[in-house]
Amino acid sequence: MKRCLCFLVVLCVALHVETNATPYPVKLTDNFVLGNPEINSLSSLAFGPEGILFVGDSENAKVVAIDTQDPASSSEVEPFQIEQVDHKIASLLGTTADKILINDMAVNPLSKVIYFGVHMEDGTPVLIKTKGDTFDVVPLEKVSYSQIDLKNAVAVDATDRRGRSLRKWAISDLAYHDGKVMVSGLSNEEFSSTFRSIPFPFSEKQSYASLEIYHAAHGRYETYAPIKTFMPYVLHGKTHLVASYTCTPLVIFPMDEVKPSTHTKGMTVAELGNRNTPLDIISYKKGDKSFILLANTSRALMKIDPTKIEAYEDYLTEPVEENSGTAGVDFIALPYVNVLQMDKVSDSQIVLLQRMANGDLSLHMPNVRRL
């Protein structure tokens, strides 16, 4: 008999979530201030509504929301291709491509401008954006922003923290969904992680839950489950997290069943081949149909039909036989390898940052009809 490999998501909420008593501002940027957010690292980027860019700053353990004030653009953009992305960004900064690191990429859904979180060799963080077919630096000395400190949040998470040290979490991914900024953090010391769902706009008085996630293999061996990357996605009419753990390629679990001190069943939906895990997860539309797209560490771009996940009741069970075997929900390997970053430009357009066979780092929009 097949044994179910079901994942158990145990969410320990250390503090009751308090809602902010003050009414929400009319505009999401109403409580923003003008100044320098003092960002020390651009670990992770994601866009929310109204052209607001969320920056995960691991060094400072905070999330900064920046009002980009980009003008709105049309819903569709002309396909483009920019070559030598790393050389061009490096030249702008007065250095060479081997001395910069592109941490993340996000497209402003309002303006279609593409933003990059870049670190120089001495660790200086630089926010870069596209400007036509070239790039520009986004100065951060005087921007409209608001921010929330994740370290303080750790301090208010428990009733008695006397003597407890503040734990440093590297922000592995973040996303905005339905009025909340979701942030996953990895520890650089213990095998643990934190997952936070923070109401936005941020408020000084606001506190929020910190969730510690576990999972169990074969319903037997249970560990913590640090999240590398994730995407909120609606399945069966409910918001789920489609996530990659450090130990398991692809899992899903429903967010609305997540309650303090409860056990929620989640499941793995696919194994993606030998020592391969997703680097990035996005969704897009081809005609009226939605798909999930995975960029991978050692495999080509993969396309998954979310209706197959919804229909997937036979949780991944038996080990796949061959060494590079894959299992679970079917996926289609697309002819795009070495995709380092990707994001949606619109519902039906995506952009890839891809290391080509000739070594060139290319930013381009594949034709979705061919995906």
Add this chain to the structure above:
Amino acid sequence: MIKQASILILGIFSSIVSCQGQRGISIDRSHLSLARTTWESLLESEDPRELFRVYVGDTLPGPQSGIPSVVGRWESSRDSLHFYPYFSFRPGQSYILQLPNQGSIPFYILNEKASEAPISLRIFPGLDSLPANQLKLYLQFSSPMREGFAYSHVSLLEHSGQPLESPFVPLKPELWDESHTRLTLWLDPGRIKRGLGSQQHFGEVLTEGQTVALVVREGWKSRQGKALKTEVRKSFYISEYDYDSPLPETWALRSPEAHSLSPLILFFHESLDYALLQHTLTVWDSKGNKFLGTVSVPPDGTSWEFTPDSSWLPGTYEIRIETFLEDLAGNNLNRPFDLDLLENVELSKEREVAILTFEVQF
């Protein structure tokens, strides 16, 4: 060649361009053979950013290359023009100034930080033997290092010298500490955790009885550009699995003497995580005040030594141990790394802090 403060300008150009350190350059009108009226009309009619440009490298990029010029701020005066890059010119980097007449002037920023001490590296745990389910390794450098190069500089070799395939989880961002000198490397937890597909299909990372060597290749650069000169290698014998949580009740304690600064020492009878030991144990007096002092941990993580800032007074003290303290296999004080739910049907309520008490005698 004329050498100025921190910039090197070749030959005849040294009179045209002068340095403002790494902060910028100045261009002198008189040496460009331009009459003042021509100079002024030039700068009045056109943006200096369109007339003069600074590029990375020692040759100008082709007009169709799309390579942008260095971003920065131009300021002009009657006889000179100044360029301040948005980010300081990089030491050891060549640049080239494009002039309005299509001429160009190369310049080079001297690497004044070349005197940085050689990079050294220590590998933790400082042991010769690791459990087969060892979860992580630490690389402690002497200088802040560049990120983005970890997984191309580190490998784990079998005794034969053959590299183990993908032993580490490549994480973005890489897991550096706040000083950017210590990197955490996770051995693939999917191949350590029992019952997962990865472990069943692709095998465990380490095998009991084998000898492996962690190799950190030379050339890895610090944030200041200094490279690790030589390869660093550390061998480990792989011993049996460790599926058990550390038990503070079994630890041995050496109490200090009253009215002394003698250390309090805990002996664990096993190796615990070197990094976590630095901050997960604290000492408190009977009034609930934190007792300040200095922590010392040997590289093998088998003990913890606390030397107080002020003398011990007679009385009862607490050692509070944060329960996320782990041993080498990721077993913490509350739960083993992969808890067997069949053996532990119901978890007891997880503690945040474990407490040991000790007496300082009169």
